[in-house]
Amino acid sequence: MHNVGLTYQTDKQMVTALENINLQIEEGSFVCVLGPSGCGKTTLLRIIAGFHQATNGEVLLDNEPISPKPDEHRGVVFQQQMLYPWLNIEKNVEFGLKMRNVPPIERRRIVDHYLEMVGLLQFKKSKSYELSGGMKQRASIARVLANDPRIVLMDEPFGALDAMTKEQMQDNIRNIWRETNKTIFFITHDVEEALLLGTHIIVLSSRPGRIIKELHSELPYDIEEGRSRMYRSEKDFVIKREEIINLISS
Numbered sequence: 001m002h003n004v005g006l007t008y009q010t011d012k013q014m015v016t017a018l019e020n021i022n023l024q025i026e027e028g029s030f031v032c033v034l035g036p037s038g039c040g041k042t043t044l045l046r047i048i049a050g051f052h053q054a055t056n057g058e059v060l061l062d063n064e065p066i067s068p069k070p071d072e073h074r075g076v077v078f079q080q081q082m083l084y085p086w087l088n089i090e091k092n093v094e095f096g097l098k099m100r101n102v103p104p105i106e107r108r109r110i111v112d113h114y115l116e117m118v119g120l121l122q123f124k125k126s127k128s129y130e131l132s133g134g135m136k137q138r139a140s141i142a143r144v145l146a147n148d149p150r151i152v153l154m155d156e157p158f159g160a161l162d163a164m165t166k167e168q169m170q171d172n173i174r175n176i177w178r179e180t181n182k183t184i185f186f187i188t189h190d191v192e193e194a195l196l197l198g199t200h201i202i203v204l205s206s207r208p209g210r211i212i213k214e215l216h217s218e219l220p221y222d223i224e225e226g227r228s229r230m231y232r233s234e235k236d237f238v239i240k241r242e243e244i245i246n247l248i249s250s
């Protein structure tokens with residue numbers, strides 16, 4: 001992504017949401033994006049997803065301009081899950097595969113594989129309204145993964161969950177990332193979440209969003225399931241957390 005900017009044009013005004021974004025997303029990395037409210041995080045995700053086109057600069061995938069339309073190569077998980085309420089979980093996860101005419105036996109194998117990965121195999125016949133918030137998010141993640149995207153884009157996926165569920169979901173997505181080696185682009189307001197998940201952490205300035213800090217971390221490769229809490233009090237972790245909080249609030 002070279003010198004990317006986006007200015008929204010409304011009836012009344014022009015709003016420059018992003019300016020001069022230079023970013024290289026390595027394959028297999030877990031990119032976490034932090035920044036003050038309204039700094040353009042979602043806008044950046046929407047550009048990568050193909051929902052918006054940058055008004056400046058270029059976005060490349062394998063050295064080619066990225067397709068301006070959303071496709072199955074870029075799977076999006078939103079804060080509020082977007083499952084079809086009239087379909088059960090299995091059929092929700094299967095949806096994209098069916099649309100692409102994947103044969104039924106193969107579909108079933110893929111659906112079961114990802115439902116197992118997110119721990120929902122025994123709930124595959126349930127409707128989404130029968131699941132908790134965390135389970136719905138896990139179903140959404142399985143649905144995106146079933147399409148085998150090049151990149152998984154997540155917009156504050158755990159923002160609406162309680163603290164305990166959030167911690168379990170963080171363990172779950174970290175395991176999935178390590179198991180699948182997928183590239184993940186993850187927006188969050190939660191500095192600790194970014195430090196516990198991200199191999200590449202990006203901090204944006206207030207609007208117009210520019211990258212003011214980039215940080216590389218090996219921590220997500222090391223954290224054992226259920227053990228993330230102990231890292232929060234480590235000296236290096238606390239120093240990084242405070243530095244980022246100061247940057248965001250200054």
Ligand SMILES: Nc1ncnc2c1ncn2[C@@H]1O[C@H](COP(=O)(O)OP(=O)(O)OP(=O)(O)O)[C@@H](O)[C@H]1O
Binds near residue numbers: 009010015037039
């Ligand atoms: N469709 C739009 N038309 C005009 N302005 C928009 C549009 N979408 C977003 N904006 C403006 O662009 C700026 C960036 O918005 P964006 O949603 O990308 O920020 P954000 O960092 O994701 O915010 P938050 O953390 O609060 O979710 C904001 O000032 C917002 O009001």
